Amino acid sequence: MKVKALTLALLLAATAGYAQQQTANRYEQYLPIIEKGTLAQKDSLAKALLAEVKGYKTEADYRTTINILRSLDKENEMVTVENIAKKKYPKGAITRDVFITDVFYNAGTSTEKEKAYSELIKKWPVKNFSEEPLTYDYVLANLAQSFANDGNAPKAVHYLGEMKERFWRGNGYIPVGQILLKASDTTTAAPLLKTAMDDSYYYLTLPEEQKDNKARFASMGYASSMSAYVNILVAQKKYAEALEYIENALKAAPEQADGLAMVYYKSLMGTGRKLEAYNILTKLYAKGQFAVENDLKRLYTELNGSVQGYEQFNASLKAELTQNIRDHIKEMATFRPAPNFELLNLKGEKVSLASLKGKVVVLDFWATWCQPCVRSFPGMKAAQESYANDKDVQFLFMNTWERDKNYKENVVSFITKNNYPFEVLYDDQKDPQTGKVMAAQYGVNGIPAKFIIDKEGNIRYFLTGSTSNVDYIKLEMKELIEAAKKPYKG
Incomplete structure (x- = not known):
């Protein structure tokens, strides 16, 4: 959650005001070291930041340094700065954020979360942080989803109603609406999904000169909210009403046609077209x-x-x-030696790339919190199963960029729960010279990221992004693997 908060904070920096802009600028200043620095450079930067902490005049200075240290993977130094800031600003945002992470998000039940939320708004009232409503909206969305999963729709709706940021509230409304739909509570789900759809449509249809980062972020949820709401109309056989929404959507956002295709088909059939x-x-x-x-x-x-x-x-x-x-x-073709690795699998056994020479290896870098990664897994499972009898092909799923201290248990739980027959390796061993995990050594800037390595140990293809289309993934992997089996022709 800290990572998500930082990412969104930087995303919105251009529209948030001078203080946030300064924070983003200071973070950008150190990006070369964060992304490409050696271990010695990162250690030196962390040491320099710790030395200057005593001279900080504002809480914003502490927050920026904490974010930089987090990105440098300097957990101990980050905690040191957090503790200094908490002591200096007990009613400040840093202390509040630590409470949210350590107390609210670690609460096991909805009742415990609700109690933590009550303590949060009592100690750190929303009115004292009027420039940061999104922080509280994260919490409210999580609390609402927890109650929805419990089957307590009234409380879920109540806490959704407390959210302040219109551009972001669909991220709370849509998951709750989908949970309620699965529980057959269409009556409660429909208005939530319609609200999310209407919000996204509003931002999507703004004049181009008014589309800031918030508007662009909000409009990305249009296809999912539209599809969910229109599916309700189709289930109720309100085909004409559904078509009106869909065709308006396709005029405003033709690029979202794929996401609306199935519900569009059903609506056309329902009206005889x-x-x-x-x-x-x-x-x-x-x-x-x-x-x-x-x-x-x-x-x-x-x-x-x-x-x-x-x-x-x-x-x-x-x-x-x-x-x-x-x-x-x-377009994905490349040719370069694949960095070697020796990492542990879920059983604690060592697996190295060198030991797989003579095989085509598919590396899939992923994380449990990465929804695009998870969305592609049914397709990757189908692709792996199609090569189950091919001893010359090996799939490896490189778990990377996990932030929770108990990430290993989370990974095992996730793989077991979903019955994925994957060979998972923990990408948590840092290179002693650069301090980088394998994802960084492979040049990964975003996940999911997949590499197809030929029998001689050369990267032949590199692709990012994902789709939930199982059949497409299966076909794409087949073409990539079969191409990598052939000798490189330059």
Whole structure:
């Protein structure tokens, strides 16, 4: 949670005011050392920051230094500065943030969280931190989700109603709405999802000159909130109403068409616009969404009067997809020696890249808190299973950038709970010269990040980002792996 708070703080620095801008500028000053410095340089910077702490005049100076030390992975030094600041500013933001992290987020039950929240707003009232409503909105969203998971919809809705930042509240409303939908509480979920959808639409349709970082952040949630709300309308057979929302959305944000495609198809079918629905399915299938095949075949037969020609049509769509993937992976091609590693797996056994020479190795850098990473895992599982009998291919899932002290237990719990048959390695061993974990040595700047390494130990492909499309991931991995099996031609 500290990492998320820092990231968002820097994201919004340009719109937050002079103090926050200074903080961002001071952090930026040390980015070269944070990102590319040697271990000696990082140690020297940490030492210099500790030496200057005594001269700080504002709490903001302490906060910036804490964030820098966190990014340098100087946990002990960071705690030292935190303790000094807590003593100097017992009613300040740093002490409050430590309370939120150590007490609120570590509370086990909703009742305990609620008690911690009451203590939070009593000791650190919102009115005393009017420039930081987002900090409290994080807490409120978490508390609301906890009550929603308990089945206590009234309390969940109550705490969502306390949120202040319109641009961000969808991040609380959407998860709670989805939890309530799973519990079949459509009555409570629908207005929450509609509010999130309306908020996103408002920011999405602002004049370009008014779109600041907040507006851009808010508009990113439009497809998910829209899809969830319109699915409710479709389930209620309110197809015309659903179509009106969708078609307005596609005019305002045509780039979100993929995220709305399935609900658009259902709405078109519900209003009898079958040819348009067929065109939607064709595009989905051509992008690797093979789960729609039964609907596509049925609609093809209905529109053409028979099933004749369908197999050739189907094959042409798959051929088009395969060629698109082959063209796409050319953009990911590279050629350089893969840094060697020797890391521990979940059983405490050592696994090295050198021991896998002669195999094509797929490295997937991920973290338990990384939603795009988790979203891609069903597809990666399908890809791994398709190579289960190929002794020349090895998948390794490199768990990295975890922040919790008990990260190993969290990783084991996550993998076990989801029944993933992955070989997971802990990327927590730092290079003695640079102080970098393997993710940094591979040049990873964001996760998920995947590397395809050939049998000679060379990186042949590097890709970032994710999709939840299982079939597409499976096809893409096949093309990458099979290409890496072939000799490098330069």
